[in-house]
Every structure is written in C-alpha cells, then in structure tokens.
Amino acid sequence: MAKIRTPIPGATAANILFRSDRTCCICRERGIPTQIHHIDEDPSNNDPNNLALLCLHCHEETQISGGFGRKLDALQVVQFRNDWFERVQKRRDTADEIAAAKGAVPANKPSTKSVRRAELPNPQKLKNYILTLPAIRLDAYGRAQSLWDKGGTSTQRQGCYDVVDILEQILITLASWYPLHHFDGLAPEEYFNAMTASRFAWHHARMEPNGYGSAGTMARLFVADAVMNDLEKMVEKMVEPLSMHLEDFDDFQWMKAWKVNSDSSANEVVEFKDYPKRILGRWLGPRKYVIFFADGRWGVQRNEDDSIEIGERRWRIEGDKLFLTFPRGTGLSTSESTITSFTAKQFVTEDHSTKYEWAP
Template sequence: MTKNRVPIPSDLSAEVMFSSDRTCCVCRERGKATQIHHIDEDPSNNKLENLSLLCLECHNDTQLKGGVGRKLNAPLVIKYRDEWMERVSERRKIADERAVSRQVGDVSISQQIETQVSRPHLPVELKDPPMDYINSLPEFKQALLSQAQPKWDTGLTATMVQANYDYIDSLTGVLVTLSNYYSPAQFGEQSAQKYFSEIISSRFQWHRTISEPHGPGTGGTIVNVTVGGSVMSDLEKMVEDMVMALVDYDDSFDWRGWPKRWRGNKI
C-alpha cells in the first residue's frame, strides 16, 4: 500500500540541512544536489531521527531492492548520518574557537562573544570593531595557508580537498566572529552560523555547476579540488568586504595596507 507523503516542516528541514552542512552524509562532496531521505522509507514519518541528507546518487543507492545490490540500508545510513553530523559539529566548534582565540585588549574576542550570547535578553549594544583582531587577520590567514600547503603539495585529490575544507571552515569562523559586530537583524531570524552556511553552500553549488557543463559527475574528481579553491576565493573576498565595512571611516585603519596584506598573503 502506498504510504501518504507528509511535507516536512520548514524548520525541521532547515535543521537537517544545517546539521549536515547541506552536504550528503555518505559521499560528503560539497555542492552536490541533495534531498532529505526518510530512513525507514515512510514519507509520513518526519521525526528528526528518521531523516538524513543524501545526494541524488547516494539516495538512489537506498532504493535498490534485494540481494547484494543494495548499497545503503537503513542501519548503514544511520551510521553515516550520525558520524557525519558529529563531525560537522566538531569541525564548526574547532573553526570558531580558532577564529576567536585572538586577544584584544584585556578581553579576548571569545569572551566578548560569550557575553553577548549569554545575555540575549539585554538590548543589543553594538561594539566598536576589534581593530587589533582585524589587523591580525592577514597573519592568521598566512598561518592557515602554511598549514594547508603541505597537503596541497601532495597532489592527492582527497588530501587536497580536505585541506580546502579546513581552510574554508576557518574562514567561516572568521566571518561568524566578525558578524558579532553587526546588528543581529542583518541575519534575519537565524544565527550567523546558519546564515553563512547557506551562502557557502550556494557558492559550492554554483562553482560545481559551472565546472561541469556536460552534467553532474562529468568533470572527474578534480572538480572537488577546483570548486573548493573557488569557494576559498569567495570567502576571502567576503572577509575583506566585512572588514572594510566594519572599520567604516576609522582614521587609524590602514586602508591601503590592510587589503594588500590580506590579498598578498598567499604561498
């Protein structure tokens, strides 16, 4: 008997997408088209524990029936999903900690942000942009690139892709940190982390789309490397744009020198 399909509530759908970083929990290749999969194959069971995010190819692997052909059964999808969501959460935590672990004056950026988050009931009082932190970002970027360079030098696709992802995560942490000096109203009703997750996902999708004009999967595995590189450039520009907007007309800021330092710090 055909089971009735019940639309997934938008807030639940958004939670699944965010928790999985809008990325298939099985192949974990960013930028691929995805859909929410009902693990027990009951489209009316919209409980969170019954939902996972899969790309179209991996979702197809759950539809094979019988024999040894079926590559993804329910227990296996659950294992992939739980491990991936835990990894995404830990990855974001590390990236955020790395991005905010800069000391500014007597109070670190992380302490300032913690104070703002822990007292959400108080009126929002925007702080002046942390100039010491901003001025340290080109050197922070250089350190990230230095860490990534040995992985890029291996020429191994999987290793290079992971280096790209690590760098992108760190830049995302910087964007989230800088967002604390913007009005929360700029990000609508969602957190800055979710806001940037959506933007970055769309950039992955865009660059993957234009990199494979003959269709998904036609560009080979190197597409994962080139797409990641393009997204890295996008995020570098986003950080620069946020910084330049935040400093506004601060005469103490090196308007000419900082952008050159930021753009030029490439290996």
C-alpha cells in the first residue's frame, strides 16, 4: 500500500533548513543538493522531531536494508541531526561572541524578527558595530589559520567554513539596520543562509563541469575559499550604504582596516621535511595557477574561473628537489628544479627564479 505523503509546512521546512545550515547532517558537505528526510519513513509525519536534512547520497544510505550495505537507521540519523544542530548553533554564536569581546554588543541590535519596529535603529550602535568588524574578521582568520596550516584539504576546508559562518552572521547583523523583511520578504537569517548555500552550489557547478566530485577534494577547498571571498565582498557592499550617513565615519580608513592581512605567519620558513605537505593547494605562478594534490597529481588553471587541467601530470618532492611530470608532444616529460626558498605564502625555484604565490 502506497504511503500518503503530506506536504511539509513551509515554516517547518524553513526551520529545518536553517537549523541545518542547508547542509546534510550526516556528511556535512556544503553546497550539494539536499532533501528533508522523514526519519520514521512516514511521509505524512511532519513533526519537526521526525525531520532531518540529508544529501541524496546519505538519503540512499537510509534505504539500504540488506546485503553488505549497512542501513543508516533512524537512531543514527537522530544522533547525527541533533549533533549537527548543536554544532551549527555554536558556529553562529561565535561571531557575536567575538563582537562582544571586541567591544560591540550585538545582543542590543534591533530585532530581525519583530513584526514592526518600535523605534528607528540606533545609528551609534551601528557605527560601533561597523567599526568592530575589522577586528572580528581578523579574529575569524586567526582562528582558522591553525586549520589552514595543517595541510589536509578537509581540515583547511573547515577553516574556510568557520570564516564563512562568521561572515554570514555579520551580514545578518548588518541587516538589522535595514527595514524589516527588506530582503525578498524573508527574515535575514533565512535570506542570508539561503544565499550562502546558493554561492556554494554555484561555485561547485562552476569548478566541476563534469559533475560533483569530478575535480577531487581540492576543488571543494577552492569552493569554500571562493564563498569566503564572496561574503567578504558582500560585507563591504552592505557597509557602504549603511555608513554613508554616520557622523565622523571614515570609509577609507575602515576599508583599509578591513583589508588588513590577518596572516602573521606569511614569512614563516617551511622546513625541507614539510615541503610535501605544505605545497598542497593552489599557487599562482607565471601566467597560470598550479595546483598540487595529495595523491601526487598536479594541474594547471589558466584563469581563475577555468577548470583544472590534470591529465597525466604528476609531482613529487625529494629533499629540496621538485619533480614535475607533464605531457609533451606524444609522450611525457619530467622536469627537475631546486626549491631555493619556501615560506607559508611563497616558494621559489631555481629555474629563472620562478615564484609561486599562495592562492587558495
């Protein structure tokens, strides 16, 4: 007998999407298609406690009932979901905690959920908050730096995710000084959460023309970095009109402070033994980007938005020697060059003093 499916009420679906950060609570991979799953397999039971957001792959795992596969059962889904809800909320609280530590008090910001405003937003509070944003950004990058320095793509990606979460919360707070429901008639939390998810989806589609996962794990790091840059620019664009009428506000000095490089380890010298780990990622060399993958492949990217060309390219490091295998004519050729200097943000090879700048 076919199960009767009852549409999930819009408010309920929106709540699940928001609390899940529009991200699968099992694999927690951002920017991939998701659906709301009925944990008890009853599509008519739309109790919020019976709903969880899963990607298509993880949803399939809930349907496995025999063979060598192991079904992702209801109890596991509930545990993953509750843990994910808690983690998402903790990440969202971080931006306000940093702001409070820097002297801004977002708890006193105008409500984003009230039906109507009782009074006009306080411009002095807005000014104080905007002036605090460069410090919040620096703090966010400082927290993420330890993850970026570890070298693993999943760990580096999490560092970007943490910064994205803080930038998203900044956007939500800035929206408090806009008219209620100004953004597509939605609460700022819902609007910016959906917007961030759409940026992840767009960059995945852009960087992986052959489908999700086709460009390897490094592509996911590039996606996270691209979204991080998108949200930074959005903060700048929101501050611009909000600050126009603030008394004694110097937009030039604010932008200068906002753009300050947060990486104090840029000149850190990398040791020989760490070359194979620290070279992983994307570097800007002469006329093109060069990407080194942990599995020994490397690729080139002619322009920022181009796909990564890999083919039979391979790399390895022996001591201070970098070996690159690449197509030439009808076969393959291998070049050898000595790395003469290597810092956190740049390495140089002996051939024509070629410089490669870190470009995540």
